Amino acid sequence: MATIDLSVVPVREANELIRKYGADGVDVEVLNPDARHHIGVGLTHPIKVTVRGSAGYFCAGLCDGPTFEVERNVGWGLADNMLNGTVIVNGNASAIAGVAIRGAEIIVRGNVGSRAGQVMKEGTLLAAGNANFMAGYMMYGGRLIILGDSGAQLGQDMTGGEIFVAGKINDLGTDAMVTDLPGNELDDIMAFLDKHEIAFNGTFQKVVNAGKKLKYDRSEPRVRVIPFFEASGDNDYWNAKVQEDIHIKAQIGRYRIRGYGTSRALPHLSDLAFRRDLSTIPADPDVVSKVNMKTEIGGRSGANPIKLSMPVMIAPMSYGALSKSAKLAMAIASRLSDISENTGEGGMSNEQREEASQLIYQCLAGRLGWNIHDMQRANGLEIYISQGAKPGLGGQLMAKKVTPEIAKIRGIPAGIDLRSPSRHPDVLGADDLVIKVEEFREATGYRTPVSVKLGAGRVRDDIKIAYKDGFDFVELDGMQGSTGAAGNEVLEYVGIPTLAAIQEAMDALKEVGGDKDMPIVLMGGIKDGADAAKAIALGAKAIAVGTSAIIAGGCIACLQCHVGQCVVGIATQDPEHEKRYNIQAEALNTHRYLESMRWQLAAIAHAHGYDDIHDMSRDDLVALTPEAAEITGLPYEPGYRDRDAGLRQAS
Amino acid sequence: MCGIAGILYKDTVAKADIGKALINMLDGCQHRGPDSTGFALYHDAVPGQYRLRFIVDEGEDVRAAIDKIKHKLAEFQAQVIDEEVIGAGFRLDIRFEGDLHKLAYEMEHAAKLSSIGESLDVIKDIGSAHDVDDVYRVAKFQGTHGIGHVRLATESDVAPEASHPFWATGFADIAIVHNGQITNYYKMRRRLEKRGYFFNTDNDSELIAVYLADKLKNGSSLKDALKNTIADMDGTFSFLVSTKDEIGYAKDRLAAKPMVKYEDDNIIAIASEEVSLNKLFPGRALNTSEPAPGTYETWQRSISA
Numbered sequence: 001m002a003t004i005d006l007s008v009v010p011v012r013e014a015n016e017l018i019r020k021y022g023a024d025g026v027d028v029e030v031l032n033p034d035a036r037h038h039i040g041v042g043l044t045h046p047i048k049v050t051v052r053g054s055a056g057y058f059c060a061g062l063c064d065g066p067t068f069e070v071e072r073n074v075g076w077g078l079a080d081n082m083l084n085g086t087v088i089v090n091g092n093a094s095a096i097a098g099v100a101i102r103g104a105e106i107i108v109r110g111n112v113g114s115r116a117g118q119v120m121k122e123g124t125l126l127a128a129g130n131a132n133f134m135a136g137y138m139m140y141g142g143r144l145i146i147l148g149d150s151g152a153q154l155g156q157d158m159t160g161g162e163i164f165v166a167g168k169i170n171d172l173g174t175d176a177m178v179t180d181l182p183g184n185e186l187d188d189i190m191a192f193l194d195k196h197e198i199a200f201n202g203t204f205q206k207v208v209n210a211g212k213k214l215k216y217d218r219s220e221p222r223v224r225v226i227p228f229f230e231a232s233g234d235n236d237y238w239n240a241k242v243q244e245d246i247h248i249k250a251q252i253g254r255y256r257i258r259g260y261g262t263s264r265a266l267p268h269l270s271d272l273a274f275r276r277d278l279s280t281i282p283a284d285p286d287v288v289s290k291v292n293m294k295t296e297i298g299g300r301s302g303a304n305p306i307k308l309s310m311p312v313m314i315a316p317m318s319y320g321a322l323s324k325s326a327k328l329a330m331a332i333a334s335r336l337s338d339i340s341e342n343t344g345e346g347g348m349s350n351e352q353r354e355e356a357s358q359l360i361y362q363c364l365a366g367r368l369g370w371n372i373h374d375m376q377r378a379n380g381l382e383i384y385i386s387q388g389a390k391p392g393l394g395g396q397l398m399a400k401k402v403t404p405e406i407a408k409i410r411g412i413p414a415g416i417d418l419r420s421p422s423r424h425p426d427v428l429g430a431d432d433l434v435i436k437v438e439e440f441r442e443a444t445g446y447r448t449p450v451s452v453k454l455g456a457g458r459v460r461d462d463i464k465i466a467y468k469d470g471f472d473f474v475e476l477d478g479m480q481g482s483t484g485a486a487g488n489e490v491l492e493y494v495g496i497p498t499l500a501a502i503q504e505a506m507d508a509l510k511e512v513g514g515d516k517d518m519p520i521v522l523m524g525g526i527k528d529g530a531d532a533a534k535a536i537a538l539g540a541k542a543i544a545v546g547t548s549a550i551i552a553g554g555c556i557a558c559l560q561c562h563v564g565q566c567v568v569g570i571a572t573q574d575p576e577h578e579k580r581y582n583i584q585a586e587a588l589n590t591h592r593y594l595e596s597m598r599w600q601l602a603a604i605a606h607a608h609g610y611d612d613i614h615d616m617s618r619d620d621l622v623a624l625t626p627e628a629a630e631i632t633g634l635p636y637e638p639g640y641r642d643r644d645a646g647l648r649q650a651s
Numbered sequence: 652m653c654g655i656a657g658i659l660y661k662d663t664v665a666k667a668d669i670g671k672a673l674i675n676m677l678d679g680c681q682h683r684g685p686d687s688t689g690f691a692l693y694h695d696a697v698p699g700q701y702r703l704r705f706i707v708d709e710g711e712d713v714r715a716a717i718d719k720i721k722h723k724l725a726e727f728q729a730q731v732i733d734e735e736v737i738g739a740g741f742r743l744d745i746r747f748e749g750d751l752h753k754l755a756y757e758m759e760h761a762a763k764l765s766s767i768g769e770s771l772d773v774i775k776d777i778g779s780a781h782d783v784d785d786v787y788r789v790a791k792f793q794g795t796h797g798i799g800h801v802r803l804a805t806e807s808d809v810a811p812e813a814s815h816p817f818w819a820t821g822f823a824d825i826a827i828v829h830n831g832q833i834t835n836y837y838k839m840r841r842r843l844e845k846r847g848y849f850f851n852t853d854n855d856s857e858l859i860a861v862y863l864a865d866k867l868k869n870g871s872s873l874k875d876a877l878k879n880t881i882a883d884m885d886g887t888f889s890f891l892v893s894t895k896d897e898i899g900y901a902k903d904r905l906a907a908k909p910m911v912k913y914e915d916d917n918i919i920a921i922a923s924e925e926v927s928l929n930k931l932f933p934g935r936a937l938n939t940s941e942p943a944p945g946t947y948e949t950w951q952r953s954i955s956a
Contacts, residue, residue: 007934032933032934034929034933034934035925035926035928035929035937036926037926052936053929053934053935053936054925054929054937054939056924056925056926057924071936072936072938073925073936073937073939075925075926076909091938092939092940092941094909094911094925094941095909095941111940111941113906114906114944115906132906132941132943132944133905133906133943133944151943428887428908429831429832429887429907430803430805431654431683431684431923434682434683434803435682435683438682461805461806464805465803465805468685468686468803468804
């Protein structure tokens, strides 16, 4: 057995050693842990690690296979997301013990803090003492055993799994109920207790999901499709879409859900113009070779940056919201254009990993599909806080799309209307977030950039926090961005326009001196190279395209993404519908669209006399409307509108 | 968004290394807040003798600010014993026997007052625990108890006056440190402002200090005031409060912000994370516990012993 003394070896170095010993099959003893965070994070070998004292946050986090024994207490997030293995804590565990575990046996001999087993999917979490507030909060599966008493709101919003309490149940949370305990399940628990040598003589109450909130009680009626271009007319009042909304609400008695983003006319990048009159510049067929477009993102903390052939990414969209075929086409297109693809919520597939040369892996609050192995094969990690189309809310995936395969990848029950949590279990403030970021860095040996996706809300505050928390880059998403499903009013009225988001972000970064330091990737309604060039001129390091990429790949903008019956096979999990989607053809369409963007970016930079796209600056822009001028602080020059109108006609 | 720490030596010995202990504890959780650090330190009082701490801005004419402060003190017939300009602050030791509430009110309106106390000394500035110690010699402080704070500024400014601890305005010797976010801040602030209270900053933690001051003024015990806080404040919070001879905590009902405590015959120590407690006892596995959601408690020095 090897020994590591944390009073002399820093945790980062210790974790590298532990992983090395793991690969060699040598057990490890950790001395003087003194409640330090991240002990043993990212270990994927079946060795035993003995911690002689107390451990801090995320002890045994993001592991697969090892056995941990901690002599005394642990902090927040014990065994976070553990896949397999055993963890024994002889003292108390703080909040969210066993958070998001997907297997493994976690035994705490003392008490567990608040929200034990939050969003757990599989495996067993046992507290020999008492459990605090909201044990089993939003759990999707697995078994939570409490030998002592449980605190308030036990099993709050659990959708699956089982909770067994031997002591007193303070009260039950929403959608949890007490049910009969079958003899064989009691036998299983007693066998589990025997195996871990825990003496117990008593019986249990069993708590499960009550099934009242798993699905909306009335589904929306099928409607005639009103496509986006019709829905987003000039008239905000009694247009066809507004009427349709009212009709549907009259039937279902709640908010309606739809796909896509806002249909309102908002200040946007198209309200800016380039100062230079591009129509006077002669066309240059070779312009792409004359402008440097290579963009590296994510090296701020010394990680391997994501390398893009142009400052463009594919925006995060999930396998779940989109079909596997559509995700594959995006991955192929991203490889052909040598840019990056993003998993979105709900995990990474092998096919997607193989096709994409640069893949960002998104971590959401529900930890759906999240695991250490995919983290380690990603080129970038992204902590999703929120989305431009619905800031502050979690994702929605309606039952039709929660197929057994999707459910398995995500670790949730099949066939539920999945409403993903909007808050991370372990990120309740900027102070927790910094410890979370560090956990991801430990798990990937500090090699992989860690980014944050922010839906534009309180951009100025959020960007400063992101900067202070050390993120390598930010994906900033304005309200013109789309989504697979959200409440209509949220889509129309909640977010902040993309134009305002980038301006506030750059102002905030300048205030903290980070504008050269932490790149912003802007997304939300960016449709072509001109939009992209304007975003870059305003300060974005790159942009990401979601909606326009899937439109290039066959989407007809019918706004019915949430229904699951997508007629072109993009936003569906129904094999009959998916058959209509030609992966190779749509990948090539998307690739050609991306290449048009490359050409436009190069042409615009070249026309301004630059040989690098990142030479574009605010000085190259004017505002065409008073609103855009107010938002950006650019000079208001309405005269440029006539010039641009002429340009559009000419082209 | 922050880290907090507090320690109280239960016995009568007034010469514990409070400064060093808090520097160590805050160093342990500095990752939770790199922007600024602050200490509320207590020593045995000399009756009638007060320490005042002001923030005097770099940009402003420091001399003029100090003259204004001294002029006001003279109006109140306070006798200045000692004074020092240090870091971003100005320290004054005075002898005073009039109406302290009135003096505090006037001083608050004359300058950025960060504390008044017979026992209390609030030291706070931007930078880490060690940075602040380098300027203000916190490690030299010997006393009975204290609380401290590391801050990651989220919504209000990074500035010495927006740093914690906050002094319970008008009440000598009461200070708070807070981790979390009070979401009904504006509503509560407006109520207190209507009753004549003054706010130096837009920091939601200052609200807790003023709120407690108001409760105490109306005759509440500290314990009852803490109990009321849990009912009246919305949001996520864990905070520590200290007076001349006690420290206490209150924790929100959602238990969203961490807090761990360690107690033995000699001390009670509370911190955001166990790693801070372990800084006091390197190499030892401690018997700690977590206060439950929606609870509060206070500990007193055994002065009678």
